[in-house]
Amino acid sequence: MTQRIVIVGAGSGGTMLANNLVKALREQQRDDVEVVLVGNGEDHLYQPGLLYVALDLELPAHFHRRQRRLLLPGVHLTNIPAARIDRKEQGVQLADGSHLAYDYLVIATGSHPDLDEISGFRQGAYSFYTEPEALRLRDALRDFRQGRILITIGIPHKCPVAPLEFTLLLDDVLRRQERRKEIEILYTYPIARLHSLEPVAQWAQEQFEQRDIHSEIFVNMEEIDANEQVVHTMEGIDYSYDLLVGIPPHKGAAVIRNSPDLGDPDGWVPTDRKTLQMKGDEHIFVLGDATDLPISKAGSTTHYEVAVLLGNLLRALDGSRATQTYNGKAFCFIEADEAQATYITFDYDHPPQPVAASPLLHWFKAAYNETYWLSLRGVL
Amino acid sequence: MAETIHADKTIDARGSYCPGPLMELIKTLKQVPVGTVVEVWSSDAGSKRDIPQWAERAKQELVYIRDEDGYAAIGVRKVK
Ligand SMILES: Cc1cc2nc3c(=O)[nH]c(=O)nc-3n(C[C@H](O)[C@H](O)[C@H](O)COP(=O)(O)OP(=O)(O)OC[C@H]3O[C@@H](n4cnc5c(N)ncnc54)[C@H](O)[C@@H]3O)c2cc1C
Numbered sequence: 305m306t307q308r309i310v311i312v313g314a315g316s317g318g319t320m321l322a323n324n325l326v327k328a329l330r331e332q333q334r335d336d337v338e339v340v341l342v343g344n345g346e347d348h349l350y351q352p353g354l355l356y357v358a359l360d361l362e363l364p365a366h367f368h369r370r371q372r373r374l375l376l377p378g379v380h381l382t383n384i385p386a387a388r389i390d391r392k393e394q395g396v397q398l399a400d401g402s403h404l405a406y407d408y409l410v411i412a413t414g415s416h417p418d419l420d421e422i423s424g425f426r427q428g429a430y431s432f433y434t435e436p437e438a439l440r441l442r443d444a445l446r447d448f449r450q451g452r453i454l455i456t457i458g459i460p461h462k463c464p465v466a467p468l469e470f471t472l473l474l475d476d477v478l479r480r481q482e483r484r485k486e487i488e489i490l491y492t493y494p495i496a497r498l499h500s501l502e503p504v505a506q507w508a509q510e511q512f513e514q515r516d517i518h519s520e521i522f523v524n525m526e527e528i529d530a531n532e533q534v535v536h537t538m539e540g541i542d543y544s545y546d547l548l549v550g551i552p553p554h555k556g557a558a559v560i561r562n563s564p565d566l567g568d569p570d571g572w573v574p575t576d577r578k579t580l581q582m583k584g585d586e587h588i589f590v591l592g593d594a595t596d597l598p599i600s601k602a603g604s605t606t607h608y609e610v611a612v613l614l615g616n617l618l619r620a621l622d623g624s625r626a627t628q629t630y631n632g633k634a635f636c637f638i639e640a641d642e643a644q645a646t647y648i649t650f651d652y653d654h655p656p657q658p659v660a661a662s663p664l665l666h667w668f669k670a671a672y673n674e675t676y677w678l679s680l681r682g683v684l
Numbered sequence: 685m686a687e688t689i690h691a692d693k694t695i696d697a698r699g700s701y702c703p704g705p706l707m708e709l710i711k712t713l714k715q716v717p718v719g720t721v722v723e724v725w726s727s728d729a730g731s732k733r734d735i736p737q738w739a740e741r742a743k744q745e746l747v748y749i750r751d752e753d754g755y756a757a758i759g760v761r762k763v764k
Pocket residue numbers: 312313314315316317318342343344351352353354355384385386387412413414415432433434462463466557558559591592593594601602603604605606636637
């Protein structure tokens with residue numbers, strides 16, 4: 305009897321998994337499994353590219369591809385988004401009212417900036433986590449000549465190094481354009497240091513001192529007063545700004561929040577940190593940013609999870625137990641400026657170690673930006 | 685004997701280097717009603733210093749720090 309696997313979300317994780325899955329099934333010469341990928345648009349966006357869009361270093365089109373062309377034969381793509389997931393019925397209801405039954409479901413619906421959680425954010429802040437927002441910020445930065453650019457960070461957010469990279473690249477761009485003298489950059493961070501990862505925080509501290517970037521710690525936005533141009537914080541200190549770049553707090557996808565007994569109130573799906581199965585439901589796996597795991601919401605963690613999830617899914621199809629385990633591995637490149645980069649790697653049991661920035665690593669990162677499309681096809 | 689305070693919600697942030705235990709705690713405190721005690725498990729030695737520091741600044745109440753096997757269990761009550 306044919307079994308059906310439904311993957312909801314055709315982003316980094318969903319696309320990579322779908323391709324690797326049909327490849328593995330072909331190798332096993334199985335034609336009794338149907339793979340359905342539920343997407344919600346014709347195009348696939350390489351999200352890290354938005355950093356370069358916001359700083360006017362690249363145009364958005366550079367980071368777009370047709371979703372259909374990224375898929376291997378054997379993946380059935382539908383572009384009608386999922387409206388509701390029904391665990392009891394083992395089915396997904398699509399936005400046109402049609403119903404898709406599954407034997408196994410993979411939730412890969414990502415994490416999404418919420419511009420409304422913090423009062424005044426929409427009116428007072430710019431951000432770069434969606435394409436329209438990145439373009440708005442690009443245009444505002446173009447015209448900005450003097451005053452304070454304040455960078456504030458909401459929790460949780462995807463790609464924990466993006467705010468720091470943005471800050472360093474912003475400094476670099478403003479210097480090249482000879483605008484930096486009249487502009488103060490004030491970077492703030494929610495916890496006791498400049499970044500979650502201690503080696504990255506130390507490295508950032510040195511970079512900031514060399515480049516005259518100001519910083520404050522223990523800063524968590526509570527409310528933004530767009531008229532007065534002030535950020536009020538949970539810690540009771542106010543910060544004024546001339547241009548505010550805010551990282552919006554993220555939530556799980558709307559479909560998770562709209563489905564019964566699925567996610568927590570913010571839409572994250574309770575996930576076993578090792579097997580990547582949904583807690584309490586062996587027919588559901590969770591991939592990438594959609595999980596409630598205390599790990600970085602990043603393309604790299606998603607990439608490492610794909611191999612584990614694939615192994616467990618193939619075992620489930622055979623009626624055996626999930627034995628493959630994810631060890632929390634993460635790997636991040638960090639842009640220092642337009643010529644240098646560094647990287648950091650760690651997992652549940654191994655804390656991150658410092659690595660020096662170098663021009664060579666910058667080229668690796670640049671190459672990575674281009675090879676993303678190959679990794680989606682399961683080539684890398 | 686001191687009264688034992690029970691957590692209403694527990695977060696297992698052992699092995700979490702990024703975003704890390706304190707960010708997990710702040711994220712959770714935003715979700716829960718005032719009065720809730722959230723307990724965070726951390727294997728990062730720095731948490732025993734950072735979490736109380738943040739709680740003081742943000743005027744949340746640190747209720748306990750318990751040393752467990754290989755990690756600390758830190759309880760914070762949401763007071764505002
Ligand atoms: C500015 C920026 C910079 C970044 N930089 C880096 C970096 O340098 N390194 C790194 O590792 N990561 C980086 N990331 C993070 C990375 O892009 C994400 O962590 C990664 O894409 C997560 O993969 P995912 O598959 O879980 O989610 P996504 O790739 O976001 O995919 C989720 C997909 O599900 C879709 N979806 C949601 N709801 C539905 C529905 N109801 N029906 C159908 N589809 C649905 C969404 O539209 C989306 O296409 C960055 C992100 C941003 C925004």
